[in-house]
Every structure is written in C-alpha cells, then in structure tokens.
Amino acid sequence: MVRLTAPTILGLAVSDAYLVVKETAIIGTIPQEEVFHRIEDRGLWEVFARHMMVQTNKLYLYSGQLSAPTSYELVRKQLIELINEPESLRNSISVERYIRDKVHLSRTCVMKILSDLKTGGYIVIEVGRLREIKHLPLKY
Structure with a gap:
C-alpha cells in the first residue's frame, strides 16, 4: 500500500x-x-x-x-471551484486554461467535455469565460 x-x-x-x-x-x-x-x-x-x-x-x-476520478469528474470539480471564484478572476482567465492549470488533462479532452456541457445547456460560456452553471450532472 x-x-x-x-x-x-x-x-x-x-x-x-x-x-x-x-x-x-x-x-x-x-x-x-x-x-x-x-x-x-x-x-x-x-x-x-x-x-x-x-x-x-x-x-x-x-x-x-x-x-x-474520471476526466469528467476532474473537470466538474474545477468548474464548481471556478464559479465560486471572484468574478474578476473568472473574467481574467478562460475556463479551459483555469481547468488545465489545475489538472493534468489534454486541451482536447477539456474542450470536448466543456463543449458537451455547453451544448447540453448545463453551463454558459461566453468568449471562453464561464458565466453560469445551470446544473452539472454527476456522471458524463
């Protein structure tokens, strides 16, 4: 062990x-x-x-x-952390960069998950910045 x-x-x-x-x-x-x-x-x-x-x-x-954790679980946790950051920080960094600075996932992987969440109406991203989390499912 x-x-x-x-x-x-x-x-x-x-x-x-x-x-x-x-x-x-x-x-x-x-x-x-x-x-x-x-x-x-x-x-x-x-x-x-x-x-x-x-x-x-x-x-x-x-x-x-x-x-x-799965890649999705890592991204989900970082999204929750980011939405709880001050708005000034959220506006100064792209959601993809914020996540990749904290977890060891490829850009492609992070972008795919973010795209799917955005398409599904779970999150709102504007100009690469996280604006809102409507609901994040536990499983991907």
Whole structure:
C-alpha cells in the first residue's frame, strides 16, 4: 500500500493489517499501551502527532489513487471551484486554461467535455469565460 523506510512506527491506529517487506528487515512489536506509555514518559506527543500526520497523508494520497476520478469528474470539480471564484478572476482567465492549470488533462479532452456541457445547456460560456452553471450532472 505504501513504501516506508526504516526506522518507522507502523500500525498504531490499525487493527487489522499485514506487512510485506521487499528486503530483509528487523521487525519488532510491542503492545499499543506500552507505546503510549513510552511516548508519555518521554514527552513525545508532538513528535508522535507529526508522525501520524505523515502516515495519514500517505494513506490519503493512496486512497486518491485507488479512487481516481474520471476526466469528467476532474473537470466538474474545477468548474464548481471556478464559479465560486471572484468574478474578476473568472473574467481574467478562460475556463479551459483555469481547468488545465489545475489538472493534468489534454486541451482536447477539456474542450470536448466543456463543449458537451455547453451544448447540453448545463453551463454558459461566453468568449471562453464561464458565466453560469445551470446544473452539472454527476456522471458524463
């Protein structure tokens, strides 16, 4: 699931997991309560919290890879973000450029989705600028 380097602490907030190693490793286990006791005795709660933040971020990024959004979902999200931007920003950048600056999609892909949404009456684009979102379907 994630690639880790030694030394590390793993599994403190996980109740059912397994470990696969790519190289020879020394692995030790201690009860969770003992870990917490040692953290408390040494005043390491801030260090522990930072470690957990790193681990949580890795899990978040991994879950994003597993549930990778479709091109349409990426465009849809960016359209919603753009319509909520100040009007001055919306008027200063084309909707296509705004989207492509934030997601890794080809211009052709973005333009096709925007064209279909405009043709379907879901969005209003004038001179390349997003003017209105009437309704964005969940699926394309």
